[in-house]
């Protein structure tokens with residue numbers, strides 16, 4: 001993950017081809033063949049919520065940076081007609097402590113946000129944020145693999161749903177199910193906006209042996225998990241969940257690690273997917 005203390009953005013490029021690996025990087029990846037045993041994998045799956053909740057207990061609101069890039073990357077979020085009858089309804093899934101939603105609420109008076117996370121601590125942090133306004137947002141605890149989201153967000157009522165660095169935390173076998181659950185809330189023609197970790201991201205190449213769960217899927221020291229998407233896998237999940245691709249791309253972002261004085265190649269996938277009318 002990207003801690004807010006050590007990273008500084010330099011520049012980014014959109015690409016449709018996978019990042020090329022150096023020989024050293026390739027041989028490190030090829031040598032990491034052994035996956036964690038099934039018993040331990042099942043435990044991580046069963047304790048996913050607990051591990052994320054402990055993450056927020058340790059890091060409180062201090063880990064992720066506010067995401068001020070979102071309107072630049074997804075122009076649909078900037079729609080400001082000022083007409084309150086035509087409020088834009090957004091559903092942010094896996095909201096964490098609100099680094100995505102609060103900059104948007106501040107910038108766009110026309111927005112109403114539903115936001116959920118399965119970490120009770122994260123939800124509490126959102127509710128106690130200085131910009132939290134119960135007239136402009138509804139925040140609730142929800143595991144998108146266990147709870148039907150339409151218990152809190154009306155079916156086909158949402159213009160835009162977002163999954164920002166959330167799908168990667170979910171077991172690859174359950175990603176389609178997660179997207180289908182979220183998609184129920186989208187209006188026909190509504191859009192799902194997604195940004196997540198991409199194949200051969202710097203963080204993927206840093207995992208040492210003993211952290212691999214499956215191809216492209218790893219566990220961090222704290223028990224939270226991360227999947228690194230190829231564009232093919234990314235698009236296939238959305239298609240299987242019944243959404244149509246509007247766009248999808250790799251984002252290659254060169255980031256300076258101030259602490260170590262090195263240039264860090266971050267790779268993300270980013271896409272817009274539409275619910276058919």
Ligand SMILES: C[S@@+](CC[C@H](N)C(=O)[O-])C[C@H]1O[C@@H](n2cnc3c(N)ncnc32)[C@H](O)[C@@H]1O
Pocket residue numbers: 052053064067093094095096097098099100116117118119122142143144145163164165166169170
């Ligand atoms: C990397 S954080 C991203 C947080 C936020 N979207 C942001 O951009 O700052 C991933 C978030 O997904 C949440 N999450 C993971 N699996 C989830 C699930 N099954 N249901 C709901 N939230 C989940 C975690 O609790 C965590 O807050």
